Amino acid sequence: MxxxxxxxxxxxxxxxxxxxxxxxxxxxxxxxxxxxxxxxxxxxxxxxxxxxxxxxxxxxxxxxxxxxxxxxxxxxxxxxxxxxxxxxxxxxxxxxxxxxxxxxxxxxAAHPYGDFATALLALxxxxxxxxxxxxxxxxxxxxxxxxxxxxxxxxxxxxxxxPSDPTAFRFRKMTRTHPKGAAVVTIAALVPASGGRVSAARVALGAMAAQPIRARAIERALEGRPLTAEGVAAAVAAAAREGDPPTDALASAWYRRRVVGVVLRRLLLGEV
Ligand SMILES: Cc1cc2nc3c(=O)[nH]c(=O)nc-3n(C[C@H](O)[C@H](O)[C@H](O)COP(=O)(O)OP(=O)(O)OC[C@H]3O[C@@H](n4cnc5c(N)ncnc54)[C@H](O)[C@@H]3O)c2cc1C
The missing domain is CATH 3.30.465.10 (Uridine Diphospho-n-acetylenolpyruvylglucosamine Reductase; domain 3)
Structure with missing residues (x-):
């Protein structure tokens, strides 16, 4: 045609x-x-x-x-x-x-793409x-x-x-093929801290629903908490309940729910 x-x-x-x-x-x-x-x-x-x-x-x-x-x-x-x-x-x-x-x-860009959109959502x-x-x-x-x-x-x-403090902006994408695979999970977060405690965090998830989403349960769980292993534990637990992850050739919905908290913890604690 x-x-x-x-x-x-x-x-x-x-x-x-x-x-x-x-x-x-x-x-x-x-x-x-x-x-x-x-x-x-x-x-x-x-x-x-x-x-x-x-x-x-x-x-x-x-x-x-x-x-x-x-x-x-x-x-x-x-x-x-x-x-x-x-x-x-x-x-x-x-x-x-x-x-x-x-x-x-x-x-x-349809799932599993939209990494930049995920970052823009957190911003x-x-x-x-x-x-x-x-x-x-x-x-x-x-x-x-x-x-x-x-x-x-x-x-x-x-x-x-x-972001007034650029280090408050965090981004991490988990893929199966490196260096340029599509997302199993993408997370972008703005986690400003005041007196060592998170205040007004914004967290967005990619590949955890048909389109990038704000993760409000994670945001609530971070409010007033320090970015320590103990401080982020509730947010990490909340991550598995966010969104409605699709199953595709990269990962099942079950796997995405299992892994999103792990990626979030690493992102918040600055772990490799
Ligand atoms: C090999 C390969 C790897 C990729 N890897 C990734 C990846 O890792 N992460 C990722 O997020 N994406 C990835 N993508 C998807 C894609 O490249 C990106 O999402 C890219 O940002 C899409 O932008 P584009 O300008 O090329 O869109 P186009 O192809 O030009 O358009 C895509 C769609 O959006 C519409 N559109 C585009 N711009 C506008 C506008 N301004 N207003 C209204 N409608 C508009 C078009 O009409 C079309 O329907 C990959 C694609 C390929 C081919």
Whole structure:
């Protein structure tokens, strides 16, 4: 089937095209979309792409970080200001994938992918969404919860607060193949401490549900506790009750529930 590629010079034109043609798909880095094309997916016959410079723009210097949805993992790895996100970007595929894979595309990547989205969830990111009617903001968590049900929208940018203490941001991905396998479990956490005790932690889990999720039982169990073996024990126990992990070729749901607490304990205690 012929495939039409429409290139727009602005994000708003791209959003209007996507809205007008419900089966059109947006092309970012193409690491997933072009694979679908090559595998003969005929559910769409139009691809929309944009050359709008805003799509790949980063504002990483200040307290509020803004990443255009077209920013790639390689761009993040090249930014000194985003050093705290380098372990996250490095966890996405191999070097060839990272050259193309975008922040926005990661928000749509189905299980077991979505490592960057998991980190953004722990950072409480907000999205800018464009439609033919204009631009609106939405919390990433709300977006992910509705991702499978809602209409496809164009994500133009992502923004979040820079952690005041970069060491409070933690990320760990467990895989079966190294160095670039897909996730058995991914955990991102922001664990600010005040007087040696955790205050207002945010923890997100990847590969523990159909999409990345906030782990509220873990967050509650960490509140007011020190990051010691004893202090994190309740959070580690709570981890097995979070989410609804899928069974796939990488791991069973049972295994994911068994292992998530182990990964969480290592992440919180800084163990290898
Ligand atoms: C070999 C290989 C290894 C991989 N390893 C990992 C991994 O370890 N971790 C991981 O998380 N992912 C991995 N991925 C998946 C993928 O590369 C990443 O998730 C990547 O970030 C997707 O971004 P993209 O720009 O390539 O998306 P695309 O392929 O361009 O798009 C993917 C989907 O998202 C939609 N989309 C993209 N951008 C937008 C936007 N701004 N607004 C609206 N819709 C949009 C597209 O229409 C399409 O449906 C891997 C993929 C491959 C092929």
């Amino acid at each position: 012929p495939l039409e590629v429409r290139t727009t010079s602005t994000l708003s034109e791209a959003a209007s095209l996507l809205q007008a043609e419900r089966t059109a798909r947006f092309l970012a880095g193409g690491t997933l979309l072009m694979r679908a094309v090559n595998e003969g997916d005929v559910s769409f016959s139009t691809i929309v792409r944009t050359t709008d410079p805003a799509f790949g723009r980063m504002r990483a210097a200040g307290g509020r970080i803004e990443l255009g949805a077209g920013v790639t993992m390689a761009q993040i790895l090249a930014s000194r200001e985003l050093a705290f996100l380098h372990p996250v970007a490095r966890a996405v595929g191999g070097p060839a994938v990272r050259t193309m894979a975008t922040v926005g595309g990661n928000l749509f 409480d990111a907000r999205l800018q969404l464009a439609s033919g009617f204009g631009v609106r903001e939405m919390a990433l968590e709300e977006f992910l919860q509705a991702r499978e049900r809602g209409p496809r929208q164009l994500v133009t940018a992502v923004s979040f607060e820079r």
